[in-house]
Amino acid sequence: MKLSQPLADIYVPDGSAPADALARVTHLCVGAHQDDIEIMAYSGIADCLDQSGMAFGGVVVTNGAGSPRTGSYAEMTDNQMQMVRRDEQRSAAKLGGYAIQLQLAHPSASVKTPGHAGVAADLGGILRGCRPEVIYLHNPADKHDTHVAVFLRCLEALRMLPPACRPRRVFGCEVWRDLDWLIDSDKVALDAGRHPELAANLLRVFESQVSGGKRYDLASIGRRKAHATFHTSHATDHFQGLTWAIDLTPLVEDSTLPVGEFTRALVDRFRRDVEDRLARYF
Numbered sequence: 276m277k278l279s280q281p282l283a284d285i286y287v288p289d290g291s292a293p294a295d296a297l298a299r300v301t302h303l304c305v306g307a308h309q310d311d312i313e314i315m316a317y318s319g320i321a322d323c324l325d326q327s328g329m330a331f332g333g334v335v336v337t338n339g340a341g342s343p344r345t346g347s348y349a350e351m352t353d354n355q356m357q358m359v360r361r362d363e364q365r366s367a368a369k370l371g372g373y374a375i376q377l378q379l380a381h382p383s384a385s386v387k388t389p390g391h392a393g394v395a396a397d398l399g400g401i402l403r404g405c406r407p408e409v410i411y412l413h414n415p416a417d418k419h420d421t422h423v424a425v426f427l428r429c430l431e432a433l434r435m436l437p438p439a440c441r442p443r444r445v446f447g448c449e450v451w452r453d454l455d456w457l458i459d460s461d462k463v464a465l466d467a468g469r470h471p472e473l474a475a476n477l478l479r480v481f482e483s484q485v486s487g488g489k490r491y492d493l494a495s496i497g498r499r500k501a502h503a504t505f506h507t508s509h510a511t512d513h514f515q516g517l518t519w520a521i522d523l524t525p526l527v528e529d530s531t532l533p534v535g536e537f538t539r540a541l542v543d544r545f546r547r548d549v550e551d552r553l554a555r556y557f
């Protein structure tokens with residue numbers, strides 16, 4: 276397997292050949308940064324641990340060079356920080372029983388360039404090397420520029436695949452800005468409440484991020500619990516934790532569907548829901 280960036284990293288926890296490990300993947304997550312996978316696709320990680328014949332694959336597209344740093348990490352150069360974050364991501368892959376972890380190490384600026392050749396080649400190669408049933412991506416209404424850019428590069432790559440090779444389900448998951456605002460019929464509930472200890476440990480391995488006071492571990496678990504409780508007002512909590520997702524499959528099945536139009540329709544349905552409720556009781 277050939278990746279375009281010299282600092283790209285391929286890690287197979289069980290030591291098998293990377294191409295074989297990738298081919299086994301049934302649940303694939305492509306995130307922008309180290310730790311995004313564990314925040315947004317924990318449901319898929321748990322699915323693969325719980326069911327035989329399923330295997331999780333993680334892809335981190337950027338190099339993590341520009342991440343904030345405090346405490347013992349404060350003096351580190353961008354290069355040193357990249358290595359720290361790479362190793363943290365490897366630890367998560369090992370802990371979560373992933374079949375394979377790929378870190379593409381692209382600079383953020385490349386990811387933000389539509390049709391960037393290196394990003395396209397890497398993502399295309401990965402997608403052709405496996406046949407995942409489910410893919411977890413960032414969602415188009417995320418408020419982090421790099422997340423949205425990575426989502427768009429993934430969509431470009433998925434649309435380049437022959438229709439028969441495209442995944443059956445594609446989810447856009449929450450990281451920066453949650454998806455609770457979607458109307459219920461636009462929400463996909465991903466069960467993120469299983470194996471709570473593992474869920475917490477998978478977030479804590481990103482020590483360089485959480486030790487500086489950005490408690491992504493507590494925040495992610497808290498968000499999952501809040502979603503489970505505030506999901507429906509009359510029922511008791513069915514899940515111990517939920518991650519909300521948008522079903523992006525229509526965007527992958529129909530390469531001509533404009534992503535802006537698709538996303539605006541979600542916002543319009545939310546707006547109508549608010550307006551209609553107000554109008555009913557005004």
Ligand SMILES: [Zn+2]
Nearest residue numbers: 307308311422
């Ligand atoms: Zn991120």
